[in-house]
Amino acid sequence: MIAMLLQDLLEEAGATSFAFAATEQDAVMLALQQRPSVITSDIRLLQGTGPGAVAQIDHQIGMIPVVFITASPDVCDRPGASTAVLTKPFSSHEVVAIFEQIIQR
Numbered sequence: 001m002i003a004m005l006l007q008d009l010l011e012e013a014g015a016t017s018f019a020f021a022a023t024e025q026d027a028v029m030l031a032l033q034q035r036p037s038v039i040t041s042d043i044r045l046l047q048g049t050g051p052g053a054v055a056q057i058d059h060q061i062g063m064i065p066v067v068f069i070t071a072s073p074d075v076c077d078r079p080g081a082s083t084a085v086l087t088k089p090f091s092s093h094e095v096v097a098i099f100e101q102i103i104q105r
Helices: 002-012 024-033 050-061 092-104
Strands: 039-042 066-070 083-087
Touching: 002 039, 002 092, 024 039, 024 050, 039 050, 050 066, 066 092, 083 092
Parallel strands: 039 066, 066 083
Antiparallel strands: none
16 A cells, blocks of 8 residues: 555656565566666565665666665665665655655755
8 A cells, every 4th residue: 555655646746657566586676677767665575675675776787766665764774875765654745855856866
């Protein structure tokens, strides 16, 4: 449900395509199939972690701007890259603002 809410909010902010992954492996596979402009990622996935997926994607295709959406912001350390952290709970306004901020970097 959160993914669908985020999609609606990000579409309103100008995002045009989306892919959803429930596991670290799926996230990497999807990024390899079509390089994303921005990644939004939770920390916890059904298997693996969002930061783990992002690290693999960075290694395989280069760094992509990331918005981590989490209740554990201290786990989102990604130095030297365009990274933003949105702490749960969040408002619709915060999602749009942080997305717009990250795509301008």
